[in-house]
Amino acid sequence: MVFTNDCFDLLxxxxxxxxxxxxxxxxxxxxxxxxxxxxxxxxxxQRPLSVEKDRAKLLLSLKFIDYVVVSSELRMDILVKDGDYKLP
Structure with a gap:
């Protein structure tokens, strides 16, 4: 299982x-x-621009994504982030 996370407010x-x-x-x-x-x-x-229910539905419509979970924190085996992500 692979996971990634973000706000995905503006896809x-x-x-x-x-x-x-x-x-x-x-x-x-x-x-x-x-x-x-x-x-x-x-x-x-002023954010989010789209509520979490709408953002989740949009993500689930993409063929690459199997599951969407709304959360603040979750740990997985593999985390994939975009190249512009900086560790806090």
Whole structure:
């Protein structure tokens, strides 16, 4: 099982490339989606632009993604992040 996570508030081509790469690394791709509450803390009070239910439904419509979980924290065996991600 492979997993990646982010807020995915504004889905773009870089995200699609990330999902494709992550899916190629295992049999199942789990995407954890930052909750609305955690997203507004991480980004700004005007976020999210789309509520977590809508963001989850959009992600589940993509062929690379097998499961979506809304969460603040989850640990997996493999975490795949985009190239611009910096450790806190």
């Amino acid at each position: 773009h081509l870089s995200h699609i490339n990330l999902f494709e790469k992550a899916k190629s690394m295992g049999d199942v791709l789990l995407v954890t989606l930052n909750s609305d509450k955690s997203l507004s803390c991480l980004k700004c009070s």
